Amino acid sequence: MKIRTFSYDQLDTFVHRLSGLSKLVCFLLLTTAIMLTYDIRIILAIMVLSYIMMMISKIRYSQIKVMLIYVFAFLAFNFILTYVFAPEYGVKIYGTRHQLFSFGGPYTVTLEQLFYQVTKFSKYLSVIPLGIIFILTTNPSEFASALNGVGISYKICTSLSLTLRYFPDVADDYNSISLAQQARGLEMSKKAKMMDRLKRIAGILIPLIMTTMDRIDIISNAMDLRGFGKHKKRTWYAKKPLKRNDYISMAVCLAVLIISLYIRFAVNHSIYYNPFQ
Amino acid sequence: MNSQSSTKTIVATGLGAAVFLVLFMYVKVPSPVPETNLQIAYGVSSFFAAVFGPVAGFLVAFVGHALSDFIQYGSPWWSWVVASGVGALITGLCAKKVAPAVEEGRFNTSELITFVIWAVIANAVAWLVAAPVLDIVMYSEPASTSFLQGVTAFGLDSIVSCVIGAILLKAYASTKTGKGSLSKDI
Numbered sequence: 001m002k003i004r005t006f007s008y009d010q011l012d013t014f015v016h017r018l019s020g021l022s023k024l025v026c027f028l029l030l031t032t033a034i035m036l037t038y039d040i041r042i043i044l045a046i047m048v049l050s051y052i053m054m055m056i057s058k059i060r061y062s063q064i065k066v067m068l069i070y071v072f073a074f075l076a077f078n079f080i081l082t083y084v085f086a087p088e089y090g091v092k093i094y095g096t097r098h099q100l101f102s103f104g105g106p107y108t109v110t111l112e113q114l115f116y117q118v119t120k121f122s123k124y125l126s127v128i129p130l131g132i133i134f135i136l137t138t139n140p141s142e143f144a145s146a147l148n149g150v151g152i153s154y155k156i157c158t159s160l161s162l163t164l165r166y167f168p169d170v171a172d173d174y175n176s177i178s179l180a181q182q183a184r185g186l187e188m189s190k191k192a193k194m195m196d197r198l199k200r201i202a203g204i205l206i207p208l209i210m211t212t213m214d215r216i217d218i219i220s221n222a223m224d225l226r227g228f229g230k231h232k233k234r235t236w237y238a239k240k241p242l243k244r245n246d247y248i249s250m251a252v253c254l255a256v257l258i259i260s261l262y263i264r265f266a267v268n269h270s271i272y273y274n275p276f277q
Numbered sequence: 278m279n280s281q282s283s284t285k286t287i288v289a290t291g292l293g294a295a296v297f298l299v300l301f302m303y304v305k306v307p308s309p310v311p312e313t314n315l316q317i318a319y320g321v322s323s324f325f326a327a328v329f330g331p332v333a334g335f336l337v338a339f340v341g342h343a344l345s346d347f348i349q350y351g352s353p354w355w356s357w358v359v360a361s362g363v364g365a366l367i368t369g370l371c372a373k374k375v376a377p378a379v380e381e382g383r384f385n386t387s388e389l390i391t392f393v394i395w396a397v398i399a400n401a402v403a404w405l406v407a408a409p410v411l412d413i414v415m416y417s418e419p420a421s422t423s424f425l426q427g428v429t430a431f432g433l434d435s436i437v438s439c440v441i442g443a444i445l446l447k448a449y450a451s452t453k454t455g456k457g458s459l460s461k462d463i
Contacts, residue, residue, distance in 0.1 A: 031352065035415055070349050086419035131352030155287050156336065162291025163298065163340055170295045174303070194315075197306050198437070201317055202444040205300075209324065209445055210452065212292050219292075220285040228284055271417060 008139060014245070015057035020138045020146030022246035027134045028150075029253040033260040034127055039273035040119045042260045047126035049256075054129045057137050064132055071128055078124070079117060083107075090116035096276040112276065119273075140164045145236030154234040162219070170212065177207050290333045290340075293325040297341030302349065308433055319434045320441020322365040323396050327446060328376050331369030338365035356411030364403030368438065371395035375446070382455035384447050392446065396438045404431035 010016075015023070030046055037043065082089070087106055090113030091097050098111035138146065144161035148154050181203050223229075264271060297318045305314035318341065326334025339362030346353035371391050378388050408430065409423035 035355075038417060064351070067349065067351055071351060074350065081422050082419060085422040085425065089419050128351035131347055131350075135347050135351075155283075156290075159287045159291035159294070159336065160340060162288060163294040163344065166292055166295040167298055167344075170292070171299045171303070174299050194306075194308065195440075198315070198440050199444070201304070201306060202441060202448075205317070205321070205441065205445060206448045208296065209321070209449065212296055213449065216285060216289045216292050220288040223288065224284050229287075 008136060010139075011058055011137075013057050013137075015053060015133060015137045017243075017245065018137075018249060019240035019242055019246050020142035021149035021240075022242060022250050023134050023138055024146045024150060025250050026253040027130050029250075029257045030130050031127055033253075033257040034123060036271070037260050037264055038119055038123070038271045039260070039263060039268060040115075040122060041273065042263060043119065043122050043126050046256065047122060047129075050126060050129040050133065053133055057133055059132065059136055063136060067128075067132065071125075075121060075124055079121060082117060082120070083113070087113060089113065093272055094274050094276045098276070115275070139238060141238040142236075142240065145239040148234075148236065149239075155229065158228075158234075166215075170208075173211055174204070174208055178204050286329050286333050289325065289329045290336045293321065293329070293333065293337035294340040294344070297321050297325075297337050298344050301341055301345045315433055315437050317437060317441060319361075319364070319438045320445065322361070323368040323392075323399070323438040323442035324445040324449075326365045326369035327372055327392055327442065328379060328449070329369075330372040330376065331366045334365035334369035334372075335362045338362045356415050357408055359411055360403045360408035363407045364399045364434070364438075367399035367402055368392075368396050368442075370399075379446055379450045380453055382450050382453040382458070384443075384450035388446075389443055392443060393439050396442060397435050400431050400435040400438060404428070404434060 030050070034043060034046055087108065088110075091110055093116060094112040096112060100109045100111060100114070102108040141161065143164065144157040147160065148157045186200055186203055263273075268274070300318040300321055301316060304317045306317060308315045319338070322334055322338040322341070325337045339358060342358045342361040343353045346358060371394075374391050375384075375388050378384065404427045405424075409420070409427040412418040412423040413420055
């Protein structure tokens with residue numbers, strides 16, 4: 001098992017200098033914009049913008065290679081599944097039918113279906129770099145303060161930073177428990193029946209949960225002793241103050257969202273952009 | 278949860294999400310359905326939900342699933358992330374009955390039945406209603422694929438949350454000392 005966590009690099013680029021709060025707000029604004037549209041022009045524009053930001057923030061290909069493989073496998077699977085289960089969905093949406101060729105049966109390839117699926121494909125593809133930029137350029141300790149900045153209770157933010165802090169520790173625990181159990185002859189392969197496998201994985205989970213419960217006691221006692229939760233507010237050591245560039249980036253992202261909503265409601269009059277009429 | 282142990286709930290939520298994240302990303306047990314895996318992590322989220330209540334359960338599954346999507350795919354698939362959270366949230370409604378019993382070292386048939394009933398209802402709401410409906414509303418997915426995936430997820434995740442959740446609750450309860458477990462030797 002290879003432990004892969006956020007490989008955050010401390011660099012000095014435009015994107016790294018932005019505060020975590022404004023990066024989170026931009027991420028949420030742009031992903032909302034993409035989620036609410038099926039217009040390939042907007043999607044491509046956001047995609048170009050986010051790939052430029054990715055170049056500015058000096059994210060290397062080696063950092064995201066594994067992620068990209070996962071994403072392409074998922075998207076390819078989704079692409080095929082959509083076609084198999086709804087081969088006429090594009091025709092239904094766009095209301096016209098330009099048939100290209102046929103596989104036999106209900107499986108014909110129409111221009112509309114192709115356009116729909118390509119739009120959908122690029123829709124998902126354009127969200128990926130946004131998340132990558134946010135995760136790889138935000139200091140994990142600043143992440144919690146950013147969430148607190150958008151109005152989430154500091155107790156939830158603290159629990160989130162505990163998650164980020166203890167994720168590698170729990171992964172290490174899991175790894176050593178699993179190796180120890182395998183050394184004792186625990187069969188985890190496909191040969192065992194499903195119910196047996198479930199029972200055996202409990203052999204790893206029970207020690208893991210028990211050590212976690214002990215850890216929860218230790219940490220919460222330490223936090224109680226230091227008076228955690230006494231006040232309604234909390235300050236953050238890792239918080240960055242907002243600067244001019246932060247306001248500019250948030251304004252640009254808000255503008256993108258507003259433009260995409262304007263096109264949806266005033267130009268296209270629907271979530272889809274229809275080039276066939 | 279009373280105010281005294283609210284710090285404990287916060288810490289449990291944080292570490293629970295870390296355990297969920299590790300299991301969600303690395304532990305994939307192949308299932309009888311081809312090309313699908315059993316997500317053992319849902320057993321952990323229903324365990325934390327049953328012991329620490331609905332809000333903790335929701336956050337364990339929601340944060341764990343969202344972070345795992347962030348790390349693996351770059352961006353979360355929000356409809357399923359929310360559905361995971363909703364599942365654990367509803368499972369957590371059994372905490373009123375199950376949590377005090379477990380803290381006293383009891384996890385018997387009546388607690389088991391309560392837990393299983395809530396876990397199955399929770400999975401039904403999450404995967405048969407929340408996930409497909411959100412897929413259609415948020416991502417405009419075709420209905421047929423969403424519901425097919427939902428039904429598969431419902432079947433597998435119900436089994437995992439009930440079996441793994443019950444095993445963990447039983448094991449955790451047996452580490453606790455019950456009320457009146459000491460008797461005077463005359």
